[in-house]
Amino acid sequence: MTQSILTDIKKAAKKSLKAQKDVLANTEMQMEILNGEVFADGDLPYFKDKIAETGQFPLRPKKLEVLQINVGYMCNQVCGHCHVDAGPDRKEIMTRETMQQCLDVIRNTGAHTLDLTGGAPEMNPDFRWFVEEASKAGIKDFIVRSNLTIILANKKYHDLPEFFKKHNVHVVSSMPHYTRGKTDKQRGDGVFDKSIKALQMLNKIGYGMPDSDLRLDLVYNPSGAFLPTDQAAMERDFKKALKEDFDIDFHNLFAITNLPISRFLDYLIASDNYEDYMYSLVEAYNPAAVENVMCTNTISVSWDGWLYDCDFNQMLDLKVASKVKHIKDYNDEVLNNRDIIISQHCYGCTAGAGSSCQGTVA
Amino acid sequence: MAKSYYDPADLRKFGKITEWSEELGNKFFDYYGKVFEEGALSAREKSLIALAVSHVVKCPYCIDAYTKDGLQRGITKEEMMEAVHVGAAIESGATLVHGVQMMNKYDKLSM
Numbered sequence: 001m002t003q004s005i006l007t008d009i010k011k012a013a014k015k016s017l018k019a020q021k022d023v024l025a026n027t028e029m030q031m032e033i034l035n036g037e038v039f040a041d042g043d044l045p046y047f048k049d050k051i052a053e054t055g056q057f058p059l060r061p062k063k064l065e066v067l068q069i070n071v072g073y074m075c076n077q078v079c080g081h082c083h084v085d086a087g088p089d090r091k092e093i094m095t096r097e098t099m100q101q102c103l104d105v106i107r108n109t110g111a112h113t114l115d116l117t118g119g120a121p122e123m124n125p126d127f128r129w130f131v132e133e134a135s136k137a138g139i140k141d142f143i144v145r146s147n148l149t150i151i152l153a154n155k156k157y158h159d160l161p162e163f164f165k166k167h168n169v170h171v172v173s174s175m176p177h178y179t180r181g182k183t184d185k186q187r188g189d190g191v192f193d194k195s196i197k198a199l200q201m202l203n204k205i206g207y208g209m210p211d212s213d214l215r216l217d218l219v220y221n222p223s224g225a226f227l228p229t230d231q232a233a234m235e236r237d238f239k240k241a242l243k244e245d246f247d248i249d250f251h252n253l254f255a256i257t258n259l260p261i262s263r264f265l266d267y268l269i270a271s272d273n274y275e276d277y278m279y280s281l282v283e284a285y286n287p288a289a290v291e292n293v294m295c296t297n298t299i300s301v302s303w304d305g306w307l308y309d310c311d312f313n314q315m316l317d318l319k320v321a322s323k324v325k326h327i328k329d330y331n332d333e334v335l336n337n338r339d340i341i342i343s344q345h346c347y348g349c350t351a352g353a354g355s356s357c358q359g360t361v362a
Numbered sequence: 363m364a365k366s367y368y369d370p371a372d373l374r375k376f377g378k379i380t381e382w383s384e385e386l387g388n389k390f391f392d393y394y395g396k397v398f399e400e401g402a403l404s405a406r407e408k409s410l411i412a413l414a415v416s417h418v419v420k421c422p423y424c425i426d427a428y429t430k431d432g433l434q435r436g437i438t439k440e441e442m443m444e445a446v447h448v449g450a451a452i453e454s455g456a457t458l459v460h461g462v463q464m465m466n467k468y469d470k471l472s473m
Contacts, residue, residue, distance in 0.1 A: 177436065178436075179438060182438075222433070222434065224433060226430050226433045226434050227434055228434065229434040229435045229436070230405075233404075233405070233406065233435070234435075234436055237406075237436055238436075276370075279374055283374075
């Protein structure tokens with residue numbers, strides 16, 4: 001039974017949940033699941049009650065360090081674990097007008113990191129213009145989250161490594177495993193070989209090389225219903241295997257926990273792993289991770305300019321609890337005086353050594 | 363009473379054994395935790411040994427736990443299956459080496 005459901009999922013995985021008109025494309029339905037079941041029954045504590053045990057409720061922001069901008073949900077891949085539900089059929093794309101509003105904020109904010117994500121951010125038609133303009137703002141760390149395969153997807157993207165280098169972009173790329181089988185299962189057939197080729201292209205111009213200032217980091221997401229283990233040990237294994245098998249160098253590996261939302265939630269439910277996964281997350285709860293959880297130093301901006309505590313809250317349509325809700329009205333002071341919106345998905349960022357877009361936090 | 367001797371959800375309750383014997387339970391879990399730390403053997407190697415032993419002692423809870431642990435550590439399915447074969451080889455070897463005892467006894471009893 002489970003096997004046939006999984007086969008159906010795999011077949012359907014060419015389209016986003018939204019395009020399939022899946023019930024889980026509805027964020028209210030996702031919230032209902034996250035608030036119900038094992039939590040409503042009292043078997044597991046609500047996240048709010050858990051952080052209250054250590055006096056950490058309500059969760060409040062510290063100084064803004066990272067501005068993360070999602071420039072659109074369109075992607076050339078349809079990954080099984082994607083919390084964005086991104087894919088070729090997603091048409092939500094940031095306009096130049098909204099980008100201009102973002103630039104005004106980038107120039108005036110004290111954030112030291114600008115983090116562009118998607119979808120495949122490179123598919124936004126104004127992506128290069130935006131990078132050129134933003135790179136003039138003097139941000140210390142300018143990240144683009146690239147899925148690697150986009151570089152080989154079309155001729156017009158082949159020069160992306162050179163473009164990144166020209167603007168001193170810090171490239172952060174997903175790589176679920178150093179073996180072909182596991183990578184392709186999560187991200188689609190052929191993704192592994194293309195990713196390897198793209199990494200070699202980046203290495204060739206200096207990205208990821210020891211002592212190079214051209215930063216190339218990899219993101220590891222578990223390809224299934226389990227949590228990531230020790231980030232340093234995984235980094236060691238990745239480095240050894242990628243070097244020996246493909247002569248690839250990179251700087252750091254970020255181990256990121258899959259949060260139980262969107263397509264990953266769909267997978268957990270269909271494979272009958274949801275309850276066990278939530279137990280695993282709660283069991284691995286670490287109050288020290290709450291202290292540095294990324295929503296305390298990050299603001300996430302959606303393709304249409306709305307503001308969120310993090311990219312996950314963006315995908316659950318949970319806008320910031322502040323008078324300022326849109327990039328056009330951005331105000332550091334007002335925004336910083338807010339409570340961060342939390343729910344049970346937040347256990348994903350506080351499990352074990354913690355998890356954020358920059359890897360572990362505790 | 364449960365209809366089956368084994369319930370996967372019971373694995374989560376393992377820690378509860380301390381409720382009926384706190385001192386011994388805590389000593390066991392302290393020991394257990396210490397055993398699996400990085401040492402002369404890596405935690406990864408220990409996980410594979412644990413997986414092999416889980417099969418030999420035929421403990422469904424342990425098999426669930428160490429298959430998941432292996433996945434978390436990025437251990438491949440090929441590595442996991444080889445570990446299971448190591449356990450199986452020792453177990454079948456342990457059976458077969460007793461064949462020598464049978465041969466000895468046979469010879470001793472035979473004219």
